[in-house]
Amino acid sequence: MTVEDHESWGRLDNRVRPAILPDDYEDRLGNLEANGYLPFGNGRSYGDSCHNDQGMLIESRRHARILAFDPGTGMMTCEAGVTLREVLERAIEHRFFLPVTPGTAFVTVGGALANDVHGKNHHARGTFGNHVTSFTLLRSSGERLTCSPAENPDLYAATIGGMGLTGLILKVDLRLMKVPSPHVQQHAIRFENLDQYFALVDRVDEEHEYSVAWIDQLATGSRTGRGILLAGDHADGSCELPDIPKGMKLSVPLAPPFNLLNRATLKAFNEYYFRKVQPGETVSTVPWTSYFYPLDAIGAWNRLYGPRGLYQHQSVYPSERAPEITAKLMETARRAGHASFLTVLKRFGDISSRGLLSFPRPGFTLTLDFANQGERTVKLLDALDRIVIEAGGAVNPYKDARMSPQVFEKSFVSWRRLEALRDPALVSNFWKRTALALPE
Template sequence: MIPVSSWGRLSADSHHLLALNDPAKIPDLICNGRHPAIAHGMGRSYGDVCLNPDGVLWLTTGLDHFISFDSNTGRVACEAGVLLRDIQQLFIPLGWILPVTPGTQMVTVGGAIANDVHGKNHHQSGSFGDHVQRIKLLRTDGEIIECGPEDRPDWFSATVGGLGLTGLIVEAEIQLRPVSGPWLDVDTLPYDNLDEFFHLADSSEADWEHTVSWIDCISGSGRGMFMRGNPGDARPGPEPKNSKRTMPFVPPVSLVNQLSLRPFNMAYYHLKKWQSGRSIAHYQSFFYPLDNLLEWNRMYGPKGFFQYQSVVPRDVGQAAIQEMLKEIARSGDGSFLAVLKTFGDRQSAGMLSFPQQGVTLALDFPNHGERTHKLFERLDAIVREAAGRIYPAKDARMPRDLFEAGYPRLHEFLKYRDPGISSGLSRRLMGS
């Protein structure tokens, strides 16, 4: 048994680890196992969706081979352990890019499908599952299911965003989109309140593919920096050199605290306001700014941190977000890393997919125990009243009733569950 944590570092429960490296041997390794298991890729989920305390983890990063690529259509087939980073680095020079990518590229294809990750362009491109053309799924009874949007679409809908619970994703085929290079034309604009944010978000959707904002969660006013970008043709010079740094140790207390948060947010806002305007950005700095600081999750100290990400419908979104910001400011806790963005009017591919039309707020909170949980209870009440939902990929403590209310297709999904697969999250929210 080996202790394993997810990205939030909230626990280090013991697991049996089973590395999956040879596709030919996988059926013998996972089928008819005596103990339920769950697939585990890079462990970038924040809570317990990728954990199975006292159980088995199937380690999938060894399934890292590309299978085929059609240079005419941009369709790539690969094993489930291939990283989004590897797809970007290999195919952007060839004129193709992932249509949707989350805030880190250190995610496996299997994990991106299982959590139906989203990016900054949901209003135009939906979520990751909208661009998956085929999934090869291995059930623990040995059945192999090949599914896609048109082929066994019920299995496809259960598996996209299905939290890894319908079977082991072994392979996938993804439709890439054409791109002229690695650069984006970016416009950065300060805003003083939520009225201005929503005006910017609405007025940018038609002409800008990517929109996102950083918000000062403790300012009270809802001020922040709005960023929008489009793929660019400009060739400003060589690609930036690898300048990654590493958070070298776990400090004895969280570096994100009441003493550091307010001055950091104030300084960050005014610096970015001074730097605002048009610029050209490399895709890595625009899409994945945190990937430049390796092990950044250590900054929250030995108790780890939670991420709380919710989405609320647009018609009540401004009032709900304002109320959440008031609760956060009142608590004295908060985050350097607070993201506010809108989701478009698109039906998600998965039964349990997180995105819905509305506005989503994501914040990191140091783990202060009961104090933090009390804050989350107040935020839960706002989300519940607004008929919103919490993102399972980021969750470590959502109450079961909020999960059931937020995901009305849950009962439809349950008939596709693999009884040989279980996770900390599934036992907490589904009972097994």
């Protein structure tokens, strides 16, 4: 077992972590210590919600079979360790696609459910959990429970977005989306500042299935918040089905001794990326891999941030203050001397999540990531938290590695309902650091 086996994507606290197979966990039922375990998927959470350093991880990825798929209805039953990539490899030839997908296909289905992930079409489809019709949950008591809106509904809601704390997810029933083609007809719209973006986004979201904006976080003055809005819809059936790429085109074999994504390199990259799109709106057909998962083509790209890893900060805040709060968050980072490589802005719609602790809610969400510079980075993240919470917003827990218990409580007022349903054998570093540090 190596350090890399169970790293989080942020690579902030690298150590060898003991783990067992799901079958071994089942063999221990009836003799499990409290707070001694935590399911671990494919390590795409950024912080400590996927770690339990006082216990054992359960390697859910080891159970990764697609058990059934109906190419007529799009219903799939699979084990929790199947990745979204593997779902697509099975479904695309039948012209089905994930109804909701995050920015990487290397998330497991169990992880996508446990974090209730969202995608570029939240305004149209809601979160991942909205498309999970049922799942089987193994509790440490030995019970195998079918959870759905009609059967064990409290555990169903607590598990969606429950960060793996309610039990070991064994299998999931997922409804996929019929599409004419997995390819995307992309509308790339260059905007010169944040005001232009907010003037565009409502119309774009109404007209398109997908919508997300890349922002140049380093731009200032009249160009503050300039970027590219990438709207899209699945292309028509005349598009030839693509070959699914085998393996990675590029990979980062080792972490460099310093951060390669620094202010100087990002300023040059941002200028190039902004200028490569023509002013106005450019329409083209792009492969599904490029539109949904551009960074998946580069193996271990998180190593580019150097040996100290990276922090990601994702927040959501009310629409009525979104222009002001978005500008303030980016300016706060600039003043602190931090440059964000992946600066992503999008609007969450009004579709309610089925999850008790789901992060998405109506408003706008901004994602920033920063190379870890130690205490000065933590102070910046605390400042960003304050801006968001004072605006009535929330901070994403599965992107987090340091939010305070108070920020967590203000972000997720229903957390005690999850604590009441938490499996006594399961806990995470995140949950101990936040929820369990709050007064009872």
